[in-house]
Amino acid sequence: MHLLFVADPLEQFNPRKDSTFAMMREAQRRGWRLAACEPRDLHWQRGGRVGAPVRELRLTGEEGPAWFDAQAPRPAALADFDAVLMRKDPPFDSEYFYATHMLEQAEREGARVLNRPRALRDHPEKLAIMEFPEFIGPTLVTRSAEDIRRFHAEHGDVILKPLDGMGGAGIFRVGPDAMNLGSIIETLNQDGRHSVMVQKFLPEIAQGDKRVLIIGGKPVPYTLARIPQGTEVRGNLAAGGLGVAQPLGPRDREIAEALGPVLAARGLLLAGVDVIGDCITEINVTSPTCFQEIQQQTGCDVAALFIDALEAALRDWH
Known part of the structure; x- marks a missing residue:
């Protein structure tokens, strides 16, 4: 091969x-x-x-x-x-x-x-979560600064992020005092030129932003919880988060088993679903990671699971 x-x-x-x-x-x-x-x-x-x-x-x-x-x-x-x-x-x-x-x-x-190329193109990693409202927290995607302010007024403590960011880049938290909200909106929204995702802050981030890997429609039995360090609100490894592998929890498994067949049917052999608490925050499909961290800490050979699924997909290709 x-x-x-x-x-x-x-x-x-x-x-x-x-x-x-x-x-x-x-x-x-x-x-x-x-x-x-x-x-x-x-x-x-x-x-x-x-x-x-x-x-x-x-x-x-x-x-x-x-x-x-x-x-x-x-x-x-x-x-x-x-x-x-x-x-x-x-x-x-x-x-x-x-x-x-x-x-x-x-x-x-x-x-x-x-x-599959079409699946990559049709599945924007942040926006894709909106298809599964039963698994996400309060979320808004908009170009309107006024809508962002109304969402913040309703929920008090929010996260703002660009739709095209990676590794935690461009993520901001704004608390009930609305400190710097206007400046953050200007930075991300660029006077209405760019869409912004706004989500209610999930305090469960303190226990980690969990990466749930789905391979061939089935969940990997371990997740990597990326835990923010110090005063940082982001758990991303690229932003200094600590990666701790742990068994898949009941809610993680529920999410993976609901999404897995849907994603696999679209030609997404590998997806990385990010979960904070009980809520999905992203569905990564371009180049999901965390294989080695999980294997090093648990012995679960994620790469072997992936190549197994790849070989099966090639046998069934049509």
Whole structure:
């Protein structure tokens, strides 16, 4: 089997933490051949197939920059691989959007791409939670500064975030005193040019922002609770949160079992659902992480579960 990763530059990977690396390691252990390219490498010329200059690679087992050996780039069509994994980190900007269109064309040419390009494009990670109102807290998405102020007046303690942020970037908390609310609205809303998500603050964040991984429609039995440190309100690991693996709780399982079949049916082989308390806050589908943290703390081999699901998906592909 020959597996192509469309991902960020290999030189930027952290083999100790990167979930894409964990996928590569498990695939290579099973005898798969590995290759990689970046989304910016994708091209589509009239009369031809979607392709890219790809690097065949092998994991060395070493740490640091020498974690892989790669051959010189060679031109290849995506449809010539047994599977293509889209693992580009957010943000979901216009270039990511165009990449999904080229990946979808590659699908028409016979490529097997996961997560499915249309599903990535149609499933904005923050906005997607609105489809499941029974599992979310009070939430508003708007461009209107007046609507944001009314929501704050109603709920008193709120979180504001941009729809295209990642790693906790651009998240603000405003308490009952409304301190800096106007400035925060101006920063995020840009005079009505950008939509803002506003959510009632969930004090359960003190126990962690839990990442519930769903693979092939089924929940991984452990979640990673990302716990804010010090005075920080964000639990994101990128914002300094402490990751603590723990068994899936009853509410976590209820959420995962309700969402899992829906997401899988749409071509989302892997999703990372963020849960605070009893409420979903995001549904991550671009490049969900936390594989290695969960395995290191619990022994649950998440990468093996993922490659199992990938192999099953390829057998059932139509």
